[in-house]
Amino acid sequence: MSLFVHKFGGASLKDAASIKNVANIIQQQSTPSIIVISAIGKTTNDLENVVKSAFFKSNPPEQYLESIKTQHQNIIHSLFHSISYQKEEEVQQLINKHWAYVEQLIRQDVIYPFGQFYDQIVSVGELVSSTIVSEYLNAIGCYNTWLDVRQVLLTDQQWRAANIDWTNSLRRFEEIVRPFLSDTARIVTQGFIGGTSHGFTTTLGREGSDYTAAIMAYFADADSVTIWKDVEGVLNADPRYFKNPQKIDELSYYDAIEMTYYGATVIHPKTIKPLQNKSIPLKVKSFIHPEASGTLIHQPQQTKRITTYSYLPNQVLITLQSQDFSFFAEPQIQQCFQIINNYGLKINLMQNTALNFSICITYDEVIFKNFISELQKHFKVLFNQNVAILTIRHYVSNTLSSLLEGKEVLLEQRTRHHVQFVLREK
Numbered sequence: 001m002s003l004f005v006h007k008f009g010g011a012s013l014k015d016a017a018s019i020k021n022v023a024n025i026i027q028q029q030s031t032p033s034i035i036v037i038s039a040i041g042k043t044t045n046d047l048e049n050v051v052k053s054a055f056f057k058s059n060p061p062e063q064y065l066e067s068i069k070t071q072h073q074n075i076i077h078s079l080f081h082s083i084s085y086q087k088e089e090e091v092q093q094l095i096n097k098h099w100a101y102v103e104q105l106i107r108q109d110v111i112y113p114f115g116q117f118y119d120q121i122v123s124v125g126e127l128v129s130s131t132i133v134s135e136y137l138n139a140i141g142c143y144n145t146w147l148d149v150r151q152v153l154l155t156d157q158q159w160r161a162a163n164i165d166w167t168n169s170l171r172r173f174e175e176i177v178r179p180f181l182s183d184t185a186r187i188v189t190q191g192f193i194g195g196t197s198h199g200f201t202t203t204l205g206r207e208g209s210d211y212t213a214a215i216m217a218y219f220a221d222a223d224s225v226t227i228w229k230d231v232e233g234v235l236n237a238d239p240r241y242f243k244n245p246q247k248i249d250e251l252s253y254y255d256a257i258e259m260t261y262y263g264a265t266v267i268h269p270k271t272i273k274p275l276q277n278k279s280i281p282l283k284v285k286s287f288i289h290p291e292a293s294g295t296l297i298h299q300p301q302q303t304k305r306i307t308t309y310s311y312l313p314n315q316v317l318i319t320l321q322s323q324d325f326s327f328f329a330e331p332q333i334q335q336c337f338q339i340i341n342n343y344g345l346k347i348n349l350m351q352n353t354a355l356n357f358s359i360c361i362t363y364d365e366v367i368f369k370n371f372i373s374e375l376q377k378h379f380k381v382l383f384n385q386n387v388a389i390l391t392i393r394h395y396v397s398n399t400l401s402s403l404l405e406g407k408e409v410l411l412e413q414r415t416r417h418h419v420q421f422v423l424r425e426k
């Protein structure tokens with residue numbers, strides 16, 4: 001039996017018309033299928049504002065929540081009103097339960113650490129969107145079962161970047177999901193979220209719904225995963241930063257991992273590995289032109305060398321030195337890694353000399369100050385905020401100078417296939 005996984009992101013669900021378009025696409029796909037849904041539009045960002053204002057008591061969180069509720073209510077009205085008033089009420093009631101939970105969390109004195117509080121609230125975006133999509137599909141005769149993915153994807157308690165417990169999640173998949181997968185089955189579920197064995201909700205990291213789709217495909221032994229985007233496929237350069245990007249027809253898993261790791265936001269970087277391990281092809285297609293071919297990521301017979309350009313903004317370049325001017329060697333590097341790991345940070349680039357150790361990390365306003373003070377306890381610390389990493393794979397040497405024109409390069413690193421520059425952002 002063939003099985004297909006589809007993932008729809010926030011941009012494809014931004015209003016009622018978009019959701020109808022998604023429903024149309026889903027209806028045309030072969031079954032059985034697992035459909036992974038992100039939060040509607042920019043709901044995750046909006047819920048982050050609820051979390052921050054409630055946690056840090058900066059603004060009244062209710063003001064952010066109200067606008068999220070209104071946006072969803074309008075969508076529910078547009079989708080269901082013409083079906084029946086009763087249906088609209090019924091869906092609204094289902095959604096209200098989730099809002100009530102958020103209200104309860106922001107009203108009570110905060111008892112959780114930031115990350116745990118964040119995950120309980122931000123995850124509601126996906127619970128709500130997947131409910132709306134599932135209900136709408138059922139209402140138009142595209143029958144499906146709504147799955148609470150937190151029952152299946154078990155994780156550790158690394159809040160905001162939870163790690164999957166592969167063994168127990170697979171067991172849950174076989175128990176809970178597999179029995180549903182008949183020829184005509186459609187399962188609608190949430191991306192981005194998981195659950196701990198203690199019943200808390202976790203999140204897998206921003207834009208993590210792609211990763212959810214890959215995990216589900218891995219467990220299901222799916223025939224393919226399709227990620228539906230607002231672009232025609234994977235481009236060789238991010239259109240926000242580069243002129244005239246070209247669509248790539250076919251890409252190897254290897255190149256796709258390298259590209260996404262260094263900032264190609266088209267797919268979440270963790271998505272590819274589970275698919276590669278089982279040779280499951282990944283298609284990136286346009287929800288605006290669903291008939292177009294998109295990009296196929298798999299293991300091609302022959303790998304073409306395509307020059308790709310990635311740009312990772314919002315970086316901080318940190319340079320560390322020993323406090324006593326001894327060499328910056330293995331013991332110091334080890335200590336530095338320990339601190340980075342304790343803060344749940346990821347190094348995007350590093351370089352060392354005898355006396356200096358430089359790293360680039362993504363700026364995170366919540367932890368940055370504490371992180372730097374922790375480093376200062378052990379090292380001399382210099383840092384540059386507002387920098388970016390430009391990565392070019394399969395680069396052509398004589399085209400580099402034009403790319404760097406007018407840019408200040410703070411650090412450079414080169415291998416035969418790969419060149420990276422840390423640039424000051426304007």
Ligand code: ASP
Nearest residue numbers: 038044192206207208209
């Ligand atoms: N809604 C989540 C986010 O915006 C997850 C996702 O879209 O993949 O980060």
Ligand code: MG
Nearest residue numbers: 009010038207
């Ligand atoms: Mg999203």
